[in-house]
Amino acid sequence: MRMMRRLSRNFWFFIALLCPVIPIHFFFEGNWYSLLHSYSLGMVFGIISYCYFLNALIISARIPYFDRLYGHDKVIIFHGYLATAAALFAAAHLYFKRIYFPENNLQINVGIAALSLFFSVIAVTVLIMVNNPLHRLKPIAAIKTFFHRTIKLDYSGLKLFHNLTALASVLMIIHVMMASPTAENNTRLGIMGLWGIAAIGTYLYHKFIRLIVTAARSLQVTRVVSLNDSVTELHMCRTKGFKTKHKAGQFGYFRILSKMCGSEEHPFTISSPPESNELVITIKNLGDYTSKLNNIETGAKVLYDGPYGTFTPAESGAPVLFIAGGIGITPFLSILSHWNNVSNRREVTLLWSARNEEEMTHKNQLEKIAETNPNFRFIPLVTNRDHTILQRQLLDSNFLSHSLPVPEKCRVYICGPELMRLSAEKALKSIGVKRAHINFEKFSF
Numbered sequence: 040m041r042m043m044r045r046l047s048r049n050f051w052f053f054i055a056l057l058c059p060v061i062p063i064h065f066f067f068e069g070n071w072y073s074l075l076h077s078y079s080l081g082m083v084f085g086i087i088s089y090c091y092f093l094n095a096l097i098i099s100a101r102i103p104y105f106d107r108l109y110g111h112d113k114v115i116i117f118h119g120y121l122a123t124a125a126a127l128f129a130a131a132h133l134y135f136k137r138i139y140f141p142e143n144n145l146q147i148n149v150g151i152a153a154l155s156l157f158f159s160v161i162a163v164t165v166l167i168m169v170n171n172p173l174h175r176l177k178p179i180a181a182i183k184t185f186f187h188r189t190i191k192l193d194y195s196g197l198k199l200f201h202n203l204t205a206l207a208s209v210l211m212i213i214h215v216m217m218a219s220p221t222a223e224n225n226t227r228l229g230i231m232g233l234w235g236i237a238a239i240g241t242y243l244y245h246k247f248i249r250l251i252v253t254a255a256r257s258l259q260v261t262r263v264v265s266l267n268d269s270v271t272e273l274h275m276c277r278t279k280g281f282k283t284k285h286k287a288g289q290f291g292y293f294r295i296l297s298k299m300c301g302s303e304e305h306p307f308t309i310s311s312p313p314e315s316n317e318l319v320i321t322i323k324n325l326g327d328y329t330s331k332l333n334n335i336e337t338g339a340k341v342l343y344d345g346p347y348g349t350f351t352p353a354e355s356g357a358p359v360l361f362i363a364g365g366i367g368i369t370p371f372l373s374i375l376s377h378w379n380n381v382s383n384r385r386e387v388t389l390l391w392s393a394r395n396e397e398e399m400t401h402k403n404q405l406e407k408i409a410e411t412n413p414n415f416r417f418i419p420l421v422t423n424r425d426h427t428i429l430q431r432q433l434l435d436s437n438f439l440s441h442s443l444p445v446p447e448k449c450r451v452y453i454c455g456p457e458l459m460r461l462s463a464e465k466a467l468k469s470i471g472v473k474r475a476h477i478n479f480e481k482f483s484f
C-alpha cells in the first residue's frame with residue numbers, strides 16, 4: 040500500500056514535469072535535427088511554459104485525489120513552483136522569439152499581455168501574499184507591511200488578484216492557438232486546445248460548480264461559544280440532513296455568509312470528531328476576519344468545502360507524540376476525541392504549549408481523557424513569558440530525550456507556530472527521530 044502510494048506520487052510528479060514532451064513530439068516530428076536551433080528553442084520553451092502554466096491551474100483546483108496523495112499544502116506549494124518555472128520558460132520563449140519576430144502583431148501582443156499578467160501575479164504572491172523565507176529580508180518585509188497596513192490590502196483582495204491567472208491563461212491559450220506552427224496542423228491544434236479546455240474547465244468547476252454544490256449542501260451555525268477573549272467556537276449542522284464526512288485531523292474551507300463577514304472563504308480545522316452530529320471549528324482571533332466571528336448570529340448559513348488534508352494519524356502503530364502550539368491544538372482535539380469515542384488505545388503523548396492558562400481552552404476536556412485512558416499522557420506547558428523563546432527552550436533535545444522521553448521510533452505530529460515547528464523538528468532529529476516520521480500541519484499556505 041505504502042509502496043503503491045510512493046509510486047503514484049512519483050508517477051504524477053514526473054507526469055507534471057515531463058508532459059511537455061508530448062506536444063514537443065508533435066511540433067518537431069520528422070524535424071528533430073532543428074531542435075537546438077535558437078528559433079526552435081524559443082518554441083520548446085514556449086511549449087513547456089504553456090503546459091506548466093496550465094498544469095499549475097489544474098492542480099490548484101483542490102482535486103481530492105492529489106490532496107490525499109501528497110497533502111493539500113504540498114500541492115499548493117508545488118503549483119507555486121510550477122507556475123514560477125513556467126514564467127521563466129515564458130521569458131526565455133519571448134527572448135528567443137524576439138530575435139526572429141521583433142515587430143508586434145495581435146498574436147504577439149496577446150502573448151505579452153498574458154506574460155505580464157502572470158509575472159504581476161507571481162510577484163504579488165511571492166512578495167506580499169504567501170509567507171516565505173524572502174519575508175525575512177528587510178526591504179521585502181517593508182513592502183509587505185506597506186501593502187498590508189498602508190494600502191490595507193488583505194488576503195481576500197490578494198486572492199482575487201491571484202485569480203487573474205485564469206485570464207492570463209485564456210490569453211495564453213489564444214496566443215498559442217493563433218501561432219502559425221499550431222494553427223497550420225490539426226493534431227497540434229487539438230492537443231494544445233484540449234489541454235487549454237481541460238485547465239479552464241477545471242478552474243471553472245473549482246470556482247463556480249463547486250460553489251453551487253456547497254450552497255446546496257450548506258451548514259447552519261447552531262451555537263457560537265466565546266472560549267476566552269480571543270478564541271471562539273462555531274458549532275454547525277447540515278441544513279438538509281446531510282452528514283459531513285471527515286477524518287479526525289482534517290480541515291475545510293468555510294464561507295460564513297453574513298453581513299459582517301461577507302462571503303470570504305477561510306480554511307479552518309474541524310475540531311469535532313467525525314462521529315459527532317455537529318461540525319465544530321475553533322478559531323483564534325488573528326486578523327480582520329477572525330476578529331468578527333464571535334459576533335456571528337446563530338442561523339447564519341455556512342458554505343463548506345472539504346474535507347482536505349492528510350494530518351490524520353493511523354489508529355494503531357508505534358507510540359505517537361503530538362506537539363501543539365496555541366491554536367494548533369485544533370486537529371488534536373478532533374483526533375483525541377475520536378480515539379476516545381472509539382476506545383482506541385494507541386500510546387499518545389500530547390505536549391500543548393500556550394502562553395497562559397487562559398489560552399488552555401480545552402485543558403479540562405483533555406485532562407478528562409487522560410484520567411480514563413492510561414495510554415494517553417497530557418503535558419500542558421504554560422510559558423507565561425515570551426512565547427517563542429520559551430517554546431524553543433522547552434522543545435530542545437534535552438527536554439525531549441530526558442524529561443519526556445521520546446522513543447526513537449515514535450511518530451510525531453506538530454501543529455503550531457513556524458518557529459516552534461522548526462526548533463521541535465531540529466531537536467527531534469538530533470535525538471534520532473527520522474524526518475519521515477515527523478508530520479506537521481501549517482496554518483498558512
Ligand SMILES: Cc1cc2nc3c(=O)[nH]c(=O)nc-3n(C[C@H](O)[C@H](O)[C@H](O)COP(=O)(O)OP(=O)(O)OC[C@H]3O[C@@H](n4cnc5c(N)ncnc54)[C@H](O)[C@@H]3O)c2cc1C
Nearest residue numbers: 194304305306307308321322323326327328329369482483
Ligand atoms: C490548513 C489550515 C487550517 C487552519 N486551521 C485553523 C484553526 O483550526 N483555527 C484557527 O484559528 N485558524 C486556523 N487556520 C488559520 C486561519 O485560516 C487564519 O488565521 C485566518 O484565515 C486568518 O484570517 P484573518 O483575515 O483573520 O487574518 P489576516 O491577518 O488577514 O491573515 C493572517 C494570515 O492567515 C492566512 N489567511 C488569511 N486569509 C486566508 C484565506 N482566506 N485563505 C487562506 N489563508 C488565509 C494568511 O497566511 C495570512 O497571512 C488554519 C489555516 C490553514 C491553512
